[in-house]
Amino acid sequence: xxxxEVVIVGGGVTGLSAGWWLARSGVKVxxxxxxxxxxxxxxxxxxxxxxxxxxxxxxxxxLWPQMDELLGYPTEHQKGRILIAMTERQWEQYRFIAERHxxxxxxxxLLDVKQVQDAVPxxxxxxxxxxxxxxxxxxxxxxxxxxxxxxxxxxxxxxxQHSPVTGFETAGGKVTAVKTANATYGCDAVVVAAGPQxxxxxxxxxxxxxxxAARAEMIxxxxxxxxxxxGVDGHKIYGRQTLRGNxxxxxxxxxxxxxxxxxxxxxxxxxxxxxxxxxxxxLLPKAAHLNVIRSWAGVIENSPDGRPILDRLSSPxxxxxxxxxxxxxxxxxxxxxxxxxxxxDGTCSFTNLDLLKLSRFDGLEKDWREKRGWMPIx
Amino acid sequence: xxxxxxxxxxxxxxxxxxxxxxxxDVVVVGAGPSGIAAAIDAATAGKSVLxxxxxxxxxxxxxxxxxxYFGGRMTAATQNADRMLEAIFMSMPDLEKAMEAGAExxxxxxxxxxxxNGPGVASLPEQVVGLADAERSWMVGFGKIVLxxxxxxxxxxxxxxxxxxxxxxxxxQMLLTRYDAFAGRRMLVLGSHDLALETALxxxxxxxxxxxxxxTRDAPQGGDDLVAAxxxxxxxxxxxQTIASAKGGIDGVEAATLTNGExxxxxxxxxxxxxxxxxxxxxxxxxxxxxxxxxxxxxxxGEPSVDVVGDCAGLPDxxxxxxxxxxxxxxxLTAVSANDTIICQCEEVTRADLIGVQPPNYxxxxxxxxxxxxxxxxKDGPANQDQIKRLTRAGMGxxxxxxxxxxxxxxxxxxxxxxxxTIPLASHRAPVRPLPLKILAEWDEPAxxxxxWDVWFGIPTQWVPVEDVGxxxxxxxxxxxxxxxxx
Numbered sequence: 005x006x007x008x009e010v011v012i013v014g015g016g017v018t019g020l021s022a023g024w025w026l027a028r029s030g031v032k033v034x035x036x037x038x039x040x041x042x043x044x045x046x047x048x049x050x051x052x053x054x055x056x057x058x059x060x061x062x063x064x065x066x067l068w069p070q071m072d073e074l075l076g077y078p079t080e081h082q083k084g085r086i087l088i089a090m091t092e093r094q095w096e097q098y099r100f101i102a103e104r105h106x107x108x109x110x111x112x113x114l115l116d117v118k119q120v121q122d123a124v125p126x127x128x129x130x131x132x133x134x135x136x137x138x139x140x141x142x143x144x145x146x147x148x149x150x151x152x153x154x155x156x157x158x159x160x161x162x163x164x165q166h167s168p169v170t171g172f173e174t175a176g177g178k179v180t181a182v183k184t185a186n187a188t189y190g191c192d193a194v195v196v197a198a199g200p201q202x203x204x205x206x207x208x209x210x211x212x213x214x215x216x217a218a219r220a221e222m223i224x225x226x227x228x229x230x231x232x233x234x235g236v237d238g239h240k241i242y243g244r245q246t247l248r249g250n251x252x253x254x255x256x257x258x259x260x261x262x263x264x265x266x267x268x269x270x271x272x273x274x275x276x277x278x279x280x281x282x283x284x285x286x287l288l289p290k291a292a293h294l295n296v297i298r299s300w301a302g303v304i305e306n307s308p309d310g311r312p313i314l315d316r317l318s319s320p321x322x323x324x325x326x327x328x329x330x331x332x333x334x335x336x337x338x339x340x341x342x343x344x345x346x347x348x349d350g351t352c353s354f355t356n357l358d359l360l361k362l363s364r365f366d367g368l369e370k371d372w373r374e375k376r377g378w379m380p381i382x
Numbered sequence: 383x384x385x386x387x388x389x390x391x392x393x394x395x396x397x398x399x400x401x402x403x404x405x406x407d408v409v410v411v412g413a414g415p416s417g418i419a420a421a422i423d424a425a426t427a428g429k430s431v432l433x434x435x436x437x438x439x440x441x442x443x444x445x446x447x448x449x450x451y452f453g454g455r456m457t458a459a460t461q462n463a464d465r466m467l468e469a470i471f472m473s474m475p476d477l478e479k480a481m482e483a484g485a486e487x488x489x490x491x492x493x494x495x496x497x498x499n500g501p502g503v504a505s506l507p508e509q510v511v512g513l514a515d516a517e518r519s520w521m522v523g524f525g526k527i528v529l530x531x532x533x534x535x536x537x538x539x540x541x542x543x544x545x546x547x548x549x550x551x552x553x554x555q556m557l558l559t560r561y562d563a564f565a566g567r568r569m570l571v572l573g574s575h576d577l578a579l580e581t582a583l584x585x586x587x588x589x590x591x592x593x594x595x596x597x598t599r600d601a602p603q604g605g606d607d608l609v610a611a612x613x614x615x616x617x618x619x620x621x622x623q624t625i626a627s628a629k630g631g632i633d634g635v636e637a638a639t640l641t642n643g644e645x646x647x648x649x650x651x652x653x654x655x656x657x658x659x660x661x662x663x664x665x666x667x668x669x670x671x672x673x674x675x676x677x678x679x680x681x682x683x684g685e686p687s688v689d690v691v692g693d694c695a696g697l698p699d700x701x702x703x704x705x706x707x708x709x710x711x712x713x714x715l716t717a718v719s720a721n722d723t724i725i726c727q728c729e730e731v732t733r734a735d736l737i738g739v740q741p742p743n744y745x746x747x748x749x750x751x752x753x754x755x756x757x758x759x760x761k762d763g764p765a766n767q768d769q770i771k772r773l774t775r776a777g778m779g780x781x782x783x784x785x786x787x788x789x790x791x792x793x794x795x796x797x798x799x800x801x802x803x804t805i806p807l808a809s810h811r812a813p814v815r816p817l818p819l820k821i822l823a824e825w826d827e828p829a830x831x832x833x834x835w836d837v838w839f840g841i842p843t844q845w846v847p848v849e850d851v852g853x854x855x856x857x858x859x860x861x862x863x864x865x866x867x868x869x
Contacts, residue, residue, distance in 0.1 A: 040769055041762075047772065059848045076750035078741055100862045108849065146772035147741065153762075158750060165763040218394075218839070219502060225819060226780040240837045247744055248729075248775070257395035257834040259505045269501035270668050273812060275399065275512060275521060277495075278824035279831055285819040295816030297782050303502070310844025330839060359848060377391035381504040 008192035010347060011036065011182045013169045013205060017046035017145070018332050019197035020152035021340025022347075024075070027159035029348060034189055035153075035161065036182065038168035038267055042149025044199055045302040046333060048271075050222065050242045050254050051148075052235070053334030054085050054140020056110060058312075059355045063338035065139055071337055076158065077151035080144035080247050085137040088120055088127055088238035090286055095132035098238065102135045111138035124236050126228060128289035134238065142235045142244040145333050152336070168266060169198070171208055178322045179209070193347050197326040200305040204265035209320060213313065214365050215305040215327055216378045217263040221273050222254035222301075223280045225294040239287040241280065251291060253284050260378045263303060273299040304330040307365070308372050314339065314360040316346040325362060385842070393840030395505045398830040402510045402523035406432040409511055409524040410485075411493040411663065413437075416692025417530030418476045424528075425483040432522065433485045434513060436492040436815065438466030438561075447781055448815060449660070450556060451535035453549025454634060455650055459563040463490070463516075466561060473560045491515045494822075495812030496527060496667045498687065509687060512813070519822050526687055529664060533657035533678060533693035536708060537785045538572075540715050541627035543651075544727045546634030551581040551654035558588050566650030570638050571595045574619050575707065576700075578654035579608035585652075586615050593646055594618040595654075596625060598714040603707065624714040625651065641718050656708050658788055659694050662814035673803040675705035679788065680807055705802050712792045725793065726786040728779020736776050736790065737797050756797055765798050767791055767808040777808050780816055840864060 010026050012019045015037030023033040035041075053068050055061055071079050089095035105112040115134040120127050123136065153163055164184075172194070173181035179194045196205055200217035227249030234245035243253030256279055261268070277299040285292040307313055307329045316324045324346045328339060345352045373379055408424040410417045413435035421433040436449060441461045444452045459465060467489060471477060481487050491513050498509035510521040535550020537543070547566065551573075557564040569590050571582050574597035586592045594617060595602075602609045602619050612619065623640045628651055630636045639645045658679050665671055669685035677696025682688070697704070721734035729742065738755045740747060756765065767790060770776065776790050777783035783790075787808050795802040813822060824831075838844070842860040850856050 040766055043769075057845045057847045061848075072746070072748075076748055078745040078748075078751065080745065097863055100858075104847065104850075104855075104859075108847065147745075150773060154750065154754060163762055220838075223822075226816065237837075240835050242837050248742065255835070255837045257393055257398050257831070257836075258839060259395045259503065260391070261502065270503075272497075272500070272503045272668060274395075274497055274503055274506065275495070275510065275824070276395070277812065278512075278519060278822055279827055279835075281819045282823035282825060282827065283835075285823050292820040293818050295780060295818055296813055296822050297780055297816050298778075298811040299813070300811060301502070306839060306841065306844075310839060310841035329844070331844070359851060375387040375389060377387075377389050377394060381396055 008032065009034070009190060010193045010195065011189045011191040012195040012197060013182060014196065014198035015041035015153065015163060015165065016044060016197060016199055016332070017042060017149050017152065017336040018326050018328055018339050019195060020149060020156060021336040022195050022197060022326065022343035023161050024152050024156040024159070025340040025344035026347060027156050027161040029344060031348070033156060033161035035156065035163045036167050036169055036184060036189070037163070037165050040165050041153045041163060042146065044268065045304040047146045047149050048222070048300055048302040049145050049333045050252065051142040051145050051244055051333060052242060053081070053142055054137055055331060055335050056105065056108070058335055059357060059359060060335045060338035060342060063341060063354050064335050067337035068141060068143070075151045075155040077154055079148040079151055081141060082143070082234050082247070083141040084233050085140050085235035085237070086115070086120070086123055086134050086233060088124065088134045088236065088287055089132040090130065090239040092132060094239065098135045105137070112136060113138065123233060125231055126288040126290040130286070130289060140235070144246065169205060174209070174320060177320055179320050193322040193324070195324045195326060195343055195347060199327065200263040200303055201265055201267055202305065202325065202327050206325060209323065211317060213325060213327070213362065214308050214368055214372060216260060216373050217303055217305045218258040218260045219271065219301050219303050220254060220258045221256070221276045221280065221299060222252060223277050223284070223296050223299045224250050224252040225291065225296050226250065228291050228294055236288070239283050241283045241287065251284065251288065251294065253280060255283070256280060260380050261303060262380050268303040271301045271303060273301045306330045308368060308376070312339070312360045313362050314342055314346065314357055315362040316350055317362070393834050393836045395834065398828065398834045399505065399507055400521070400824065400828050401507055402521040405523035406430045407525045408528060409434070409522060410528040410530060411511070412530035412532055412692070412694070413474065413477060413487070413489070414530060414532050414692060415476070417528065418474070418480050420528045420530060420689070420691050421480045421485040422483045425480065425485040431485040432488065433480055434488045434491040434493055436490070437470060438463060438490055440516065443816065446816065447785055449534060450553035451537055451550030451653070451785065452553040452557065454546030455549050455565045456557060457563040457565045460561060469561050488515070492815045493663060494519070494815050494817055496663050496688070498667065514817055514821050519817065526689060528689045528691060529682070529694050530692045531660040531663060531694045533659050533697060534784065535653065536656040536658050536788055538653055538655060538711055538715055538789055539723055539725050539733070540625050541719050541723050542629060542635070544724050545628065545630045547630060547649055548628060548635060548651045548653065551577050551652055552657055554581060554652050555584060558584060564590065567591060568593060568648045569650040569652055570646055570648045571652045571654050572625060573597065573654040574621070575603040575702065576605055576608055577657060579604040579612050581652060581654045582612055582617055583608070583615065586617060592617045593648055594620055596623050596640065597621045598624045598711050624711070624718060626718050655711050656704050657693065657697060659696055661694065662810045664688060664690065665810040666812045666814050675703045676701060678704050709792060709796070709802055712789065712796060716793070716796065725790060726776040726779060728781050729775040731774050731776040733793065736770070736774050736793060739770060739773050741773065742775050756794070760798055765794050765805045767794060767805055770794065771808050782814070782816065783808060
């Protein structure tokens with residue numbers, strides 16, 4: 005497939021990683037984005053990279069420690085995570101998860117209160133215990149997204165920003181070109197990695213992709229003294245201490261939205277910042293005096309079962325659909341590799357993606373969103 | 383795994399938010415002359431009115447140049463909250479008139495966010511403003527909100543600006559007239575437009591030794607009467623010059639050196655080049671803004687339920703192009719200062735690293751990284767300050783960009799050769815004032831919030847390990863980790 009042209013619709017972290025992987029294989033890649041790379045959820049998330057439930061997990065773990073070197077740009081990747089239980093119920097749940105890890109041979113260690121306080125200086129004696137994952141980790145989403153984009157360019161790939169895709173040209177059961185308002189990009193294959201806009205785009209090709217969009221929120225504090233390990237969360241919030249020291253955390257209830265072909269109209273944060281602040285002050289009581297300096301929101305999509313859709317279609321057979329179902333950042337090194345394999349070889353070389361096929365939703369009821377209560381507030 | 387859908391997502395935000403603690407027909411933010419007048423008008427018309435003002439802010443916040451650019455030149459008197467409150471009442475006699483008219487007054491109370499349903503959000507029970515004092519935060523409902531948040535100082539970087547003693551004109555005026563708490567004695571003023579001239583006269587009248595005004599353009603910029611008054615007071619105005627650097631010691635500024643080599647011993651350098659309308663609240667609620675160079679920069683451009691009064695709506699239009707004036711200063715300062723001049727104090731970002739789009743010093747800079755710059759970024763499309771902020775961290779610090787947002791925008795315009803305003807200003811985010819976690823926290827949140835709280839979407843199948851799909855463990859996983867979702 006060397007020398008052929010692949011157009012990627014969507015310059016989020018998944019599309020960019022796919023583009024980078026394809027460019028590494030000598031494929032000519034053009035990434036089209038409606039605005040600026042990583043501007044949506046790819047650049048505004050918790051940065052976690054410990055997705056043990058995914059078929060892409062092993063590859064995620066293998067790749068992250070190498071990403072700075074492979075990309076040539078810093079991602080701020082850091083290894084390890086500690087989950088702190090703040091209630092008896094959470095402690096029971098985290099021990100359950102730890103047992104599961106042990107069964108799967110993922111290295112974990114249970115921490116008592118004293119050990120939590122030693123490992124996490126901002127924690128208090130108000131916790132029940134913790135679980136130290138000796139795997140996984142976190143990185144800086146904004147920096148990583150730009151790193152993929154730059155690395156892709158360094159390999160000769162093209163990124164075209166401010167260019168929403170308006171449609172496709174098809175011939176002989178294949179997509180032959182991708183159209184924007186100002187240009188038409190001929191292609192041998194297409195990757196549609198446009199997040200919440202995937203359903204609208206794929207509908208133009210007669211393919212139904214069931215995805216629903218929602219808004220989620222985060223807060224960030226001023227820098228705290230650096231902890232030995234930045235990937236500290238639990239208490240039903242997720243997040244990290246950045247390498248600058250800021251505490252960036254999210255979690256809590258989401259709001260379902262309708263997103264049209266042009267993408268989210270706005271990404272407003274809400275007073276949910278107060279509920280996040282409460283939980284972060286409980287999780288890390290020695291940080292409770294720290295100032296919150298920003299809050300923000302992002303819009304992400306979910307499939308009906310919450311698992312990604314990573315699939316090379318049978319018709320048009322040169323189209324690969326890629327939605328990570330709201331969990332895309334950490335898995336991006338692996339998802340890009342998988343997409344590269346699907347585009348070039350038609351099958352993934354390193355894991356079984358059957359669980360992520362679009363066809364699992366064949367026969368899905370038309371009112372699947374209503375049934376789940378995944379409808380926007382009217 | 384069998385999922386029994388109920389038509390309800392128990393982890394959605396619907397119905398989980400608290401109602402506001404109180405409601406007023408009108409909430410006025412900012413108790414300066416415009417805010418007080420708006421509160422009196424509304425109260426006289428029979429409306430229920432809440433008038434809030436963040437002042438006096440804590441000494442810690444003042445030390446962080448919040449809300450104005452105090453430059454560390456406050457006396458210890460600002461640490462005494464009771465004295466500060468009294469000073470505000472003494473200096474603002476109309477506050478009592480507002481209370482007599484029936485407005486409720488809360489000083490030391492910050493409005494940190496305004497929220498209403500609109501694009502991207504429909505879950506708010508009603509439109510609310512977030513308030514906070516030294517003890518706690520709370521939400522207040524309103525029919526109309528009047529923003530009278532005034533204007534704040536434009537800071538501009540030069541070598542040595544990042545030390546105590548470099549401050550803004552609005553901050554100086556507040557310390558002199560309201561609090562009688564200015565710690566400087568010998569002051570140099572940058573600028574010669576009305577703001578600089580008025581500030582110099584005020585300081586002179588209060589016994590501060592004003593050593594002179596420095597003007598980068600070839601002639602004084604302010605009104606003839608003010609220029610004459612300054613000269614009559616014996617204060618020289620030096621034109622065609624800019625500041626090359628400020629030197630200092632442990633207490634901050636000790637001397638300023640001009641481009642002509644002249645060194646002036648002083649303890650304060652007052653940056654009086656411009657004021658910027660304080661649009662943080664309306665910008666953080668994604669209200670529209672427009673650029674109006676004659677009114678001091680970006681101004682709110684119309685938002686339902688929001689009235690904007692006073693300097694927040696824009697400085698009085700005297701026909702002076704504030705933006706062109708600032709850009710002249712920026713050009714002059716950039717020409718005479720080294721590239722390693724700090725632009726963002728909080729994050730210690732130099733001009734070279736800003737224009738080089740380089741990461742902070744704690745990250746490696748491999749060869750590919752070093753080859754990137756604003757110039758290469760511009761090949762991908764128009765510059766965006768938020769994108770550059772994320773990459774360089776300029777504007778991401780605890781001052782929330784108050785010291786550098788505007789000047790970064792000016793530098794990007796200069797360096798990219800585009801008119802100021804072409805590159806969108808970096809966004810403001812709630813809370814628009816730094817608020818401690820324990821203050822911002824909703825400690826008494828509704829039970830519905832905790833019931834709906836999940837770390838992510840609460841979709842049981844999302845996190846079942848792939849090895850377990852289709853095994854009995856799948857149900858154990860749901861039983862243990864999901865409480866009630868789709869059962």
